[in-house]
Amino acid sequence: xxxxxxxxxxxxxxxxxxxxxxxxxxxxxxxxxxxxxxxxxxxxxxxxxxxxxxxxxxxxxxxxxxxxxxxxxxxxxxxxxxxxxxxxxxxxxxxxxxxxxxxxxxxxxxxxxxxxxxxxxxxxxxxxxxxxxxxxxxxxxxxxxxxxxxxxxxxxxxxxxxxxxxxxxxxxx
Amino acid sequence: xxxxxxxxxxxxxxxxxxxxxxxxxxxxxxxxxxxxxxxxxxxxxxxxxxxxxxxxxxxxxxxxxxxxxxxxxxxxxxxxxxxxxxxxxxxxxxxxxxxxxxxxxxxxxxxxxxxxxxxxxxxxxxxxxxxxxxxxxxxxxxxxxxxxxxxxxxxxxxxxxxxxxxxxxxxxx
DNA sequence: TCGTAGTACTTCGAGTCCGATGTATTGTGT
DNA sequence: ACACAATACATCGGACTCGAAGTACTACGA
Numbered sequence: 416x417x418x419x420x421x422x423x424x425x426x427x428x429x430x431x432x433x434x435x436x437x438x439x440x441x442x443x444x445x446x447x448x449x450x451x452x453x454x455x456x457x458x459x460x461x462x463x464x465x466x467x468x469x470x471x472x473x474x475x476x477x478x479x480x481x482x483x484x485x486x487x488x489x490x491x492x493x494x495x496x497x498x499x500x501x502x503x504x505x506x507x508x509x510x511x512x513x514x515x516x517x518x519x520x521x522x523x524x525x526x527x528x529x530x531x532x533x534x535x536x537x538x539x540x541x542x543x544x545x546x547x548x549x550x551x552x553x554x555x556x557x558x559x560x561x562x563x564x565x566x567x568x569x570x571x572x573x574x575x576x577x578x579x580x581x582x583x584x585x586x587x588x
Numbered sequence: 589x590x591x592x593x594x595x596x597x598x599x600x601x602x603x604x605x606x607x608x609x610x611x612x613x614x615x616x617x618x619x620x621x622x623x624x625x626x627x628x629x630x631x632x633x634x635x636x637x638x639x640x641x642x643x644x645x646x647x648x649x650x651x652x653x654x655x656x657x658x659x660x661x662x663x664x665x666x667x668x669x670x671x672x673x674x675x676x677x678x679x680x681x682x683x684x685x686x687x688x689x690x691x692x693x694x695x696x697x698x699x700x701x702x703x704x705x706x707x708x709x710x711x712x713x714x715x716x717x718x719x720x721x722x723x724x725x726x727x728x729x730x731x732x733x734x735x736x737x738x739x740x741x742x743x744x745x746x747x748x749x750x751x752x753x754x755x756x757x758x759x760x761x
Numbered sequence: 762t763c764g765t766a767g768t769a770c771t772t773c774g775a776g777t778c779c780g781a782t783g784t785a786t787t788g789t790g791t
Numbered sequence: 792a793c794a795c796a797a798t799a800c801a802t803c804g805g806a807c808t809c810g811a812a813g814t815a816c817t818a819c820g821a
Protein backbone atom coordinates (compact mmCIF):
# COMPACT_ATOMS: atom_id res chain seq x y z
CA UNK A 416 0.00 0.00 0.00
CA UNK A 417 2.58 2.46 1.15
CA UNK A 418 5.04 1.00 -1.32
CA UNK A 419 2.49 1.35 -4.11
CA UNK A 420 1.99 4.99 -3.24
CA UNK A 421 5.73 5.63 -3.24
CA UNK A 422 6.19 4.00 -6.63
CA UNK A 423 3.10 5.75 -7.97
CA UNK A 424 4.14 9.24 -6.96
CA UNK A 425 7.67 8.76 -8.22
CA UNK A 426 6.43 7.58 -11.61
CA UNK A 427 5.70 11.15 -12.61
CA UNK A 428 8.41 13.11 -10.87
CA UNK A 429 11.52 12.56 -8.84
CA UNK A 430 10.86 13.65 -5.30
CA UNK A 431 12.69 13.73 -2.00
CA UNK A 432 11.32 11.82 0.95
CA UNK A 433 9.80 14.77 2.69
CA UNK A 434 7.81 15.85 -0.34
CA UNK A 435 6.75 12.25 -0.86
CA UNK A 436 5.53 12.19 2.69
CA UNK A 437 3.43 15.29 2.15
CA UNK A 438 1.82 13.82 -0.95
CA UNK A 439 1.07 10.52 0.70
CA UNK A 440 -0.40 12.37 3.66
CA UNK A 441 -2.62 14.34 1.30
CA UNK A 442 -3.74 11.15 -0.45
CA UNK A 443 -4.51 8.87 2.46
CA UNK A 444 -3.46 10.75 5.57
CA UNK A 445 -6.88 11.89 6.70
CA UNK A 446 -7.90 8.24 6.95
CA UNK A 447 -4.70 6.53 7.95
CA UNK A 448 -1.65 8.71 8.62
CA UNK A 449 1.80 7.44 7.71
CA UNK A 450 4.51 7.79 10.34
CA UNK A 451 7.95 8.96 9.25
CA UNK A 452 9.41 5.89 10.83
CA UNK A 453 7.33 3.85 8.42
CA UNK A 454 8.02 5.85 5.29
CA UNK A 455 11.80 6.03 5.42
CA UNK A 456 12.36 2.32 6.01
CA UNK A 457 9.95 1.63 3.15
CA UNK A 458 12.04 3.85 0.90
CA UNK A 459 15.13 1.93 1.94
CA UNK A 460 13.44 -1.38 1.18
CA UNK A 461 12.51 -0.26 -2.30
CA UNK A 462 15.97 1.13 -2.88
CA UNK A 463 17.56 -2.10 -1.71
CA UNK A 464 15.31 -4.01 -4.10
CA UNK A 465 16.66 -1.86 -6.92
CA UNK A 466 13.32 -0.18 -7.59
CA UNK A 467 14.46 3.32 -6.90
CA UNK A 468 17.63 5.38 -6.98
CA UNK A 469 18.77 8.05 -4.57
CA UNK A 470 20.76 11.15 -5.33
CA UNK A 471 21.89 13.28 -2.42
CA UNK A 472 21.60 17.02 -2.82
CA UNK A 473 23.20 19.48 -0.43
CA UNK A 474 20.45 20.87 1.77
CA UNK A 475 18.95 23.94 0.16
CA UNK A 476 16.71 24.59 3.14
CA UNK A 477 17.77 22.19 5.83
CA UNK A 478 19.36 18.76 6.04
CA UNK A 479 20.62 17.23 2.78
CA UNK A 480 17.83 15.96 0.57
CA UNK A 481 17.75 12.56 -0.95
CA UNK A 482 16.10 12.95 -4.32
CA UNK A 483 14.43 9.69 -5.24
CA UNK A 484 13.62 8.45 -8.71
CA UNK A 485 12.28 5.22 -10.15
CA UNK A 486 14.63 2.85 -11.91
CA UNK A 487 13.43 0.89 -14.93
CA UNK A 488 12.85 -2.04 -12.59
CA UNK A 489 10.79 0.29 -10.40
CA UNK A 490 8.61 1.35 -13.32
CA UNK A 491 8.03 -2.26 -14.27
CA UNK A 492 7.24 -3.18 -10.71
CA UNK A 493 4.68 -0.39 -10.41
CA UNK A 494 2.97 -1.53 -13.59
CA UNK A 495 3.03 -5.10 -12.35
CA UNK A 496 1.48 -4.20 -9.02
CA UNK A 497 -1.20 -2.14 -10.75
CA UNK A 498 -2.00 -4.80 -13.32
CA UNK A 499 -2.04 -7.69 -10.83
CA UNK A 500 -3.23 -6.29 -7.51
CA UNK A 501 -3.44 -8.64 -4.55
CA UNK A 502 -6.89 -9.67 -3.42
CA UNK A 503 -6.71 -7.26 -0.47
CA UNK A 504 -5.97 -4.36 -2.86
CA UNK A 505 -9.32 -5.05 -4.49
CA UNK A 506 -11.43 -5.62 -1.39
CA UNK A 507 -10.09 -3.06 1.07
CA UNK A 508 -11.32 0.38 0.11
CA UNK A 509 -8.21 2.08 1.41
CA UNK A 510 -5.95 -0.04 -0.72
CA UNK A 511 -8.30 0.07 -3.66
CA UNK A 512 -8.26 3.86 -3.68
CA UNK A 513 -4.49 3.79 -3.82
CA UNK A 514 -4.63 1.48 -6.81
CA UNK A 515 -7.14 3.82 -8.46
CA UNK A 516 -5.00 6.85 -7.76
CA UNK A 517 -2.25 5.48 -9.97
CA UNK A 518 -4.12 3.25 -12.38
CA UNK A 519 -3.60 5.75 -15.20
CA UNK A 520 0.02 4.63 -15.23
CA UNK A 521 -1.02 1.40 -16.90
CA UNK A 522 -0.53 1.98 -20.61
CA UNK A 523 -3.32 -0.11 -22.02
CA UNK A 524 -7.00 0.60 -21.52
CA UNK A 525 -7.68 -3.13 -21.57
CA UNK A 526 -5.38 -3.67 -18.59
CA UNK A 527 -7.06 -0.82 -16.72
CA UNK A 528 -10.46 -2.28 -17.53
CA UNK A 529 -9.40 -5.71 -16.27
CA UNK A 530 -8.56 -4.23 -12.88
CA UNK A 531 -11.87 -2.37 -12.70
CA UNK A 532 -13.66 -5.57 -13.59
CA UNK A 533 -12.08 -7.35 -10.65
CA UNK A 534 -13.50 -4.71 -8.35
CA UNK A 535 -16.85 -4.98 -10.11
CA UNK A 536 -16.90 -8.74 -9.55
CA UNK A 537 -16.08 -8.25 -5.89
CA UNK A 538 -18.84 -5.69 -5.37
CA UNK A 539 -21.34 -7.98 -7.03
CA UNK A 540 -20.63 -10.87 -4.70
CA UNK A 541 -23.57 -11.22 -2.32
CA UNK A 542 -21.79 -10.30 0.89
CA UNK A 543 -23.16 -8.71 3.98
CA UNK A 544 -21.87 -7.92 7.42
CA UNK A 545 -24.54 -9.78 9.34
CA UNK A 546 -26.05 -13.18 8.76
CA UNK A 547 -28.76 -15.41 10.03
CA UNK A 548 -27.19 -18.76 9.44
CA UNK A 549 -25.97 -18.36 5.87
CA UNK A 550 -28.54 -15.84 4.77
CA UNK A 551 -27.28 -12.24 4.59
CA UNK A 552 -29.51 -9.87 6.52
CA UNK A 553 -30.86 -6.64 5.05
CA UNK A 554 -30.89 -3.36 6.93
CA UNK A 555 -34.62 -3.56 7.53
CA UNK A 556 -34.27 -6.88 9.33
CA UNK A 557 -31.99 -5.50 12.03
CA UNK A 558 -33.26 -3.70 15.07
CA UNK A 559 -29.85 -2.27 15.97
CA UNK A 560 -29.79 1.25 14.46
CA UNK A 561 -25.98 1.27 14.28
CA UNK A 562 -25.80 -1.99 12.39
CA UNK A 563 -28.54 -0.67 10.14
CA UNK A 564 -26.26 2.27 9.52
CA UNK A 565 -23.41 0.05 8.43
CA UNK A 566 -25.60 -1.64 5.84
CA UNK A 567 -27.15 1.63 4.72
CA UNK A 568 -23.79 3.29 4.19
CA UNK A 569 -22.23 0.26 2.56
CA UNK A 570 -25.14 -0.04 0.19
CA UNK A 571 -24.94 3.61 -0.84
CA UNK A 572 -21.20 3.29 -1.47
CA UNK A 573 -21.69 0.14 -3.44
CA UNK A 574 -24.39 1.67 -5.59
CA UNK A 575 -22.32 4.73 -6.41
CA UNK A 576 -19.24 2.71 -7.15
CA UNK A 577 -21.08 0.21 -9.36
CA UNK A 578 -22.52 3.07 -11.40
CA UNK A 579 -19.13 4.65 -11.76
CA UNK A 580 -17.45 1.36 -12.64
CA UNK A 581 -19.97 0.57 -15.36
CA UNK A 582 -19.73 4.04 -16.82
CA UNK A 583 -15.96 3.99 -16.82
CA UNK A 584 -15.73 0.48 -18.21
CA UNK A 585 -18.01 1.52 -21.04
CA UNK A 586 -15.82 4.50 -21.86
CA UNK A 587 -12.69 2.34 -21.81
CA UNK A 588 -14.23 0.32 -24.60
CA UNK B 589 -9.77 -3.57 15.76
CA UNK B 590 -9.58 -7.30 16.04
CA UNK B 591 -9.54 -6.98 19.81
CA UNK B 592 -12.60 -4.76 19.72
CA UNK B 593 -14.43 -7.35 17.64
CA UNK B 594 -13.48 -10.11 20.06
CA UNK B 595 -14.69 -8.14 23.06
CA UNK B 596 -17.81 -7.07 21.19
CA UNK B 597 -18.89 -10.53 20.17
CA UNK B 598 -18.22 -11.97 23.61
CA UNK B 599 -20.30 -9.26 25.27
CA UNK B 600 -23.47 -11.05 24.27
CA UNK B 601 -22.50 -14.70 24.43
CA UNK B 602 -19.62 -16.85 25.51
CA UNK B 603 -18.04 -18.35 22.42
CA UNK B 604 -15.13 -20.60 21.59
CA UNK B 605 -12.35 -19.34 19.35
CA UNK B 606 -13.50 -21.05 16.22
CA UNK B 607 -17.01 -19.65 16.42
CA UNK B 608 -15.53 -16.24 17.16
CA UNK B 609 -13.45 -16.57 14.06
CA UNK B 610 -16.49 -17.31 11.92
CA UNK B 611 -18.34 -14.30 13.26
CA UNK B 612 -15.42 -11.98 12.72
CA UNK B 613 -15.01 -13.35 9.21
CA UNK B 614 -18.68 -12.65 8.52
CA UNK B 615 -18.34 -9.12 9.88
CA UNK B 616 -15.17 -7.92 8.20
CA UNK B 617 -13.75 -10.92 6.37
CA UNK B 618 -14.89 -9.99 2.90
CA UNK B 619 -12.84 -6.82 3.18
CA UNK B 620 -9.95 -7.90 5.34
CA UNK B 621 -9.72 -11.57 6.34
CA UNK B 622 -8.35 -12.46 9.76
CA UNK B 623 -5.75 -15.22 9.89
CA UNK B 624 -6.01 -17.84 12.62
CA UNK B 625 -2.47 -17.03 13.60
CA UNK B 626 -3.64 -13.51 14.33
CA UNK B 627 -6.80 -14.41 16.19
CA UNK B 628 -5.46 -16.91 18.69
CA UNK B 629 -2.56 -14.76 19.89
CA UNK B 630 -5.00 -11.88 20.22
CA UNK B 631 -7.22 -14.03 22.43
CA UNK B 632 -4.21 -14.88 24.55
CA UNK B 633 -3.30 -11.22 24.89
CA UNK B 634 -6.76 -10.34 26.09
CA UNK B 635 -6.79 -13.29 28.47
CA UNK B 636 -3.40 -12.32 29.86
CA UNK B 637 -4.71 -8.80 30.41
CA UNK B 638 -7.54 -10.26 32.48
CA UNK B 639 -10.23 -9.20 30.02
CA UNK B 640 -11.51 -12.65 29.26
CA UNK B 641 -11.68 -16.06 30.90
CA UNK B 642 -11.27 -19.45 29.29
CA UNK B 643 -13.00 -22.67 30.20
CA UNK B 644 -11.93 -25.84 28.46
CA UNK B 645 -14.67 -28.18 27.33
CA UNK B 646 -14.04 -31.73 26.09
CA UNK B 647 -14.35 -31.70 22.33
CA UNK B 648 -17.93 -32.38 21.36
CA UNK B 649 -17.10 -32.28 17.68
CA UNK B 650 -13.33 -32.16 17.42
CA UNK B 651 -10.43 -30.92 19.50
CA UNK B 652 -11.26 -29.57 22.96
CA UNK B 653 -12.94 -26.20 22.84
CA UNK B 654 -11.89 -23.23 24.86
CA UNK B 655 -15.08 -21.41 25.68
CA UNK B 656 -14.29 -17.75 26.15
CA UNK B 657 -16.25 -15.26 28.18
CA UNK B 658 -15.73 -11.64 29.20
CA UNK B 659 -14.66 -10.82 32.72
CA UNK B 660 -15.98 -7.71 34.43
CA UNK B 661 -12.76 -5.98 33.45
CA UNK B 662 -13.40 -7.09 29.87
CA UNK B 663 -16.88 -5.58 29.89
CA UNK B 664 -15.52 -2.33 31.23
CA UNK B 665 -12.74 -2.31 28.69
CA UNK B 666 -15.17 -2.83 25.82
CA UNK B 667 -17.31 0.04 27.00
CA UNK B 668 -14.22 2.18 27.39
CA UNK B 669 -13.00 1.43 23.88
CA UNK B 670 -16.43 2.15 22.46
CA UNK B 671 -16.89 5.36 24.39
CA UNK B 672 -13.38 6.67 23.68
CA UNK B 673 -12.33 5.35 20.29
CA UNK B 674 -8.88 6.22 19.02
CA UNK B 675 -8.67 8.74 16.21
CA UNK B 676 -8.05 5.95 13.68
CA UNK B 677 -11.22 4.18 14.79
CA UNK B 678 -13.14 7.26 13.70
CA UNK B 679 -11.36 7.98 10.43
CA UNK B 680 -10.73 4.53 8.98
CA UNK B 681 -13.97 3.12 7.64
CA UNK B 682 -13.02 -0.45 8.45
CA UNK B 683 -12.38 0.37 12.06
CA UNK B 684 -15.37 2.67 12.25
CA UNK B 685 -17.70 -0.06 11.07
CA UNK B 686 -16.41 -2.30 13.84
CA UNK B 687 -17.14 0.41 16.39
CA UNK B 688 -20.64 0.81 14.94
CA UNK B 689 -21.24 -2.93 15.02
CA UNK B 690 -20.96 -2.93 18.80
CA UNK B 691 -21.94 0.60 19.73
CA UNK B 692 -25.26 -0.61 21.09
CA UNK B 693 -23.31 -2.05 24.02
CA UNK B 694 -22.87 1.45 25.38
CA UNK B 695 -25.63 1.93 27.92
CA UNK B 696 -26.35 5.59 27.50
CA UNK B 697 -27.74 7.18 24.39
CA UNK B 698 -25.74 10.31 25.15
CA UNK B 699 -22.50 8.33 25.03
CA UNK B 700 -23.52 6.72 21.74
CA UNK B 701 -24.40 10.13 20.34
CA UNK B 702 -21.03 11.54 21.37
CA UNK B 703 -19.27 8.88 19.33
CA UNK B 704 -21.46 9.51 16.30
CA UNK B 705 -20.76 13.21 16.65
CA UNK B 706 -17.02 12.58 16.44
CA UNK B 707 -17.55 10.81 13.13
CA UNK B 708 -19.81 13.64 12.00
CA UNK B 709 -17.11 16.18 12.79
CA UNK B 710 -14.55 14.17 10.88
CA UNK B 711 -16.73 13.86 7.80
CA UNK B 712 -17.38 17.59 7.84
CA UNK B 713 -13.72 18.49 7.79
CA UNK B 714 -12.86 19.81 4.34
CA UNK B 715 -10.54 17.02 3.24
CA UNK B 716 -9.84 15.73 -0.23
CA UNK B 717 -7.44 13.27 -1.76
CA UNK B 718 -5.89 15.64 -4.25
CA UNK B 719 -4.73 19.19 -3.86
CA UNK B 720 -3.43 22.09 -5.85
CA UNK B 721 -1.21 23.67 -3.28
CA UNK B 722 -3.53 23.78 -0.28
CA UNK B 723 -6.77 23.93 -2.19
CA UNK B 724 -8.68 20.63 -2.36
CA UNK B 725 -9.59 19.68 -5.91
CA UNK B 726 -13.10 18.66 -6.95
CA UNK B 727 -13.82 15.71 -9.22
CA UNK B 728 -14.62 17.98 -12.15
CA UNK B 729 -11.17 19.57 -12.00
CA UNK B 730 -9.34 16.29 -12.56
CA UNK B 731 -8.78 14.82 -15.99
CA UNK B 732 -7.81 11.40 -14.63
CA UNK B 733 -11.01 9.31 -14.73
CA UNK B 734 -9.79 7.00 -11.96
CA UNK B 735 -9.05 9.82 -9.58
CA UNK B 736 -12.40 11.30 -10.49
CA UNK B 737 -13.85 7.97 -9.43
CA UNK B 738 -12.22 8.15 -6.04
CA UNK B 739 -13.77 11.54 -5.38
CA UNK B 740 -17.14 10.53 -6.81
CA UNK B 741 -17.33 7.42 -4.64
CA UNK B 742 -16.04 9.15 -1.54
CA UNK B 743 -18.58 11.93 -1.97
CA UNK B 744 -21.47 9.49 -2.35
CA UNK B 745 -20.37 7.62 0.78
CA UNK B 746 -20.00 10.82 2.70
CA UNK B 747 -23.43 12.09 1.68
CA UNK B 748 -25.14 8.85 2.67
CA UNK B 749 -23.33 8.65 5.97
CA UNK B 750 -23.99 12.27 6.87
CA UNK B 751 -27.69 11.77 6.25
CA UNK B 752 -27.73 8.65 8.38
CA UNK B 753 -25.70 10.26 11.15
CA UNK B 754 -28.02 13.27 11.35
CA UNK B 755 -31.11 11.10 11.35
CA UNK B 756 -29.73 8.78 14.01
CA UNK B 757 -28.45 11.62 16.19
CA UNK B 758 -31.90 13.19 16.08
CA UNK B 759 -33.53 9.96 17.16
CA UNK B 760 -31.05 9.54 20.01
CA UNK B 761 -32.31 12.86 21.39
C1' DT C 762 20.53 36.37 20.54
C1' DC C 763 17.43 33.27 21.91
C1' DG C 764 13.65 30.31 21.45
C1' DT C 765 10.58 28.24 18.32
C1' DA C 766 8.93 26.33 14.12
C1' DG C 767 9.79 24.01 9.93
C1' DT C 768 12.70 21.03 6.98
C1' DA C 769 14.72 16.43 6.38
C1' DC C 770 16.14 12.27 7.83
C1' DT C 771 17.62 8.36 11.23
C1' DT C 772 17.58 4.91 14.95
C1' DC C 773 15.58 1.92 18.35
C1' DG C 774 12.58 -1.17 20.62
C1' DA C 775 8.14 -3.02 21.18
C1' DG C 776 4.20 -4.63 19.32
C1' DT C 777 1.42 -6.72 15.70
C1' DC C 778 0.38 -9.45 11.82
C1' DC C 779 0.82 -13.08 8.61
C1' DG C 780 2.03 -17.50 6.09
C1' DA C 781 3.50 -21.94 6.80
C1' DT C 782 3.23 -25.80 9.36
C1' DG C 783 1.74 -29.02 12.81
C1' DT C 784 -1.49 -31.73 15.92
C1' DA C 785 -5.66 -34.07 17.03
C1' DT C 786 -10.50 -35.36 16.47
C1' DT C 787 -14.96 -36.24 14.16
C1' DG C 788 -18.06 -36.71 10.23
C1' DT C 789 -18.84 -38.02 5.28
C1' DG C 790 -18.45 -40.01 1.02
C1' DT C 791 -16.96 -44.20 -1.69
C1' DA D 792 -11.84 -49.47 5.11
C1' DC D 793 -9.79 -45.34 3.93
C1' DA D 794 -9.22 -40.80 2.27
C1' DC D 795 -10.72 -36.26 2.92
C1' DA D 796 -12.99 -32.31 4.68
C1' DA D 797 -14.14 -29.78 8.62
C1' DT D 798 -13.44 -28.66 13.42
C1' DA D 799 -10.29 -26.57 16.83
C1' DC D 800 -6.20 -24.86 18.37
C1' DA D 801 -1.02 -23.84 18.58
C1' DT D 802 3.86 -22.40 17.30
C1' DC D 803 7.40 -20.15 14.76
C1' DG D 804 10.02 -16.86 12.04
C1' DG D 805 9.97 -12.95 9.29
C1' DA D 806 8.10 -8.72 7.95
C1' DC D 807 5.92 -4.55 8.81
C1' DT D 808 4.43 -0.61 11.57
C1' DC D 809 4.54 2.66 15.07
C1' DG D 810 5.81 5.93 18.86
C1' DA D 811 9.48 8.15 20.91
C1' DA D 812 13.52 10.22 20.61
C1' DG D 813 17.38 12.17 18.39
C1' DT D 814 20.33 14.86 14.83
C1' DA D 815 21.12 18.85 12.25
C1' DC D 816 20.26 22.82 9.76
C1' DT D 817 17.59 27.26 8.42
C1' DA D 818 14.36 31.04 9.00
C1' DC D 819 12.06 34.28 11.77
C1' DG D 820 10.14 36.97 15.27
C1' DA D 821 10.78 39.09 20.08
